[in-house]
Amino acid sequence: MEHVQLKVEGMSCGHCANSIESAVKTLGATAKVDLGSKSVSIDYDAGKISLDAIKEAIEEQGYDVV
Numbered sequence: 721m722e723h724v725q726l727k728v729e730g731m732s733c734g735h736c737a738n739s740i741e742s743a744v745k746t747l748g749a750t751a752k753v754d755l756g757s758k759s760v761s762i763d764y765d766a767g768k769i770s771l772d773a774i775k776e777a778i779e780e781q782g783y784d785v786v
Contacts (some may be wrong), residue, residue: 721764721765721769722759722763722764722765722766723761723762723763724761724762724764724771725753725759725760725762726759726760726774726775726777726778726782726785727758727759727785727786728740728753728759728760728783728784728785728786729758729783729784730782730783730784731753731755731758731783732755733755733756736783737753737755739777739781739782740753740778740781740783741753742760742782743777743778744760744764744774744777744778745775746768746777747763747764747769747773747777748764748765748768748769749763749765749769749774750761750762750763750764753763760778762774767786772786779785
């Protein structure tokens with residue numbers, strides 16, 4: 721299991737957090753959003769999903785991974 725913390729711009733509320741967590745979950749990973757630090761902690765299986773795919777899923781929700 722891999723763990724990564726990404727900085728994400730554009731998140732401001734619980735809906736934002738739910739949107740990102742749901743998008744990452746559909747890929748088979750888990751995400752925990754911290755609105756205060758504008759970050760997302762993600763646990764994923766690198767053998768099944770790439771970090772680029774996770775970043776793309778977040779960006780497709782309208783947020784910027786920086």
